[in-house]
Amino acid sequence: MAVIVPQPLLNITDLQARVDGHVVLRDLNLTVNRGEVHAIMGPNGSGKSTLAGVLAGDSAYEVVKGRVVYHTAGKALDLLELDVDARARAGVFLAFQYPTEIAGLSNAVFLRSAYNAVCSEQGRTPLDALDFDDLLQEKARQLQMDKGFIYRPLNAGFSGGEKKRNEVLQMAVLAPQLAILDEVDSGLDIDAVQIVAKTIDSLRTEHNAMVLITHYHRILNFITPQHVHVLQQGRIVASGGSDLARRIENEGYENKLSH
Template sequence: MLTIKNLHAEVEGNEILKGINLEIKAGEVHAIMGPNGSGKSTLAKIIAGHPSYEVTQGEIIYEGEDLIEMEPDERARKGVFMAFQYPVEIPGVSNSMLMREAYNEIQKEKGLDPLDPLEFEDYIIDKLNLVEMDQKLLDRNVNVGFSGGEKKRNEILQMAVLKPKLALLDETDSGLDIDALRIVSEGINKLNTKDNAVMLVTHYQRILNYITPDFVHVLVNGRIHKSGGKELALELEKHGYEWVTANTEVNGEAK
């Protein structure tokens, strides 16, 4: 589904990613872990097309197409979804309106009929239960006045509504208390099928108690230093990130 080859990227002249290789297939869950400032959030943002980052080398192939030249909205309509680390507040734009617009854009892309507000309401009610969210939040403005936990749940709600092929979850777990973490994780698990894939960017091992990754990659200083199965996360929790940089045997790459 997604193939990243030798990806280099920079922001304001600073190189953040220094040659990333990654292969994600349908049905897989990949966890990207790493210390703060390692470039793991950057990787998610670049796949989604954030304008602040410049790709200087390498390629990102998604479903056979090069993503790099596409606008963020084009990528989104093709099924790339990002759950933001800091979901943005948009005053004056109602949550349900945004989701309907976004949903109908994807319908159009697929050549299907858009849903009218009533049909959409029926559609979304089911999804609300998934993240145990109050219906009232639909009528509020996007993320305005939401608590931290509500914002994160709102991201997963949008994911449920838009049914992406590739979900990039950027530190969705950080800042959540344990109850919220459980709700969000269960939501993500329910959305996970054999046809879609999840890339989970996280700083903490905690979320992996709820979501079982097929692969864990450790990103340090713009490079993947180690890849492995879910047991790698436990090792990391035990030994800290220094342990990885000390044991380098990486993804076919020299340190």
């Protein structure tokens, strides 16, 4: 019987971070291997979005101590030492809870810039406008998105569901190794959650990994994580398999944490 050796993609060790002088993450430890989906759940203010922001490099958060090692291309990178754009080019992707709207910048132009930036870093050939258009239309078709969507200004005038789907489209195009999905299900009705979740699930491979931050179990009906973690006051206080998410849904965080 073949033994599958886990290939680590991300190691977070004793991570402590603060915002506006308040400590939000406390001695957080987490290992994410390739091919895995980790769901991070927790009540409001538990530090879920802070974790996402710290991993992406948001300057609003100050890392006080700890280490984040990101394994890519045979190298172990100190993620916290990299600029935001360098992290993205190295394959780290953050799907925003509240994506920014930029009127005047078309999705297609923006995404080609991003795609070519990532390609250049990873030694792949950048695409010209026509070739990239083909790629983008193909991705939109796979995600069952109207192709008119890709020529609209970036998130400007998009509904909540469209913004989230656009984040997923970007993820599909950029094909990151590590995707951090910050409440991609928030503000969506159940049909939209299903569409977004199934799309995300279709992007899972044995080479990439996802950290799925969510309040609710419902998105996990469509994406089955290998690991579920409960974050409370900046610490992971419980970890388990996908059944943990169901128990939280039934019993609530307080009940879960009291065990």
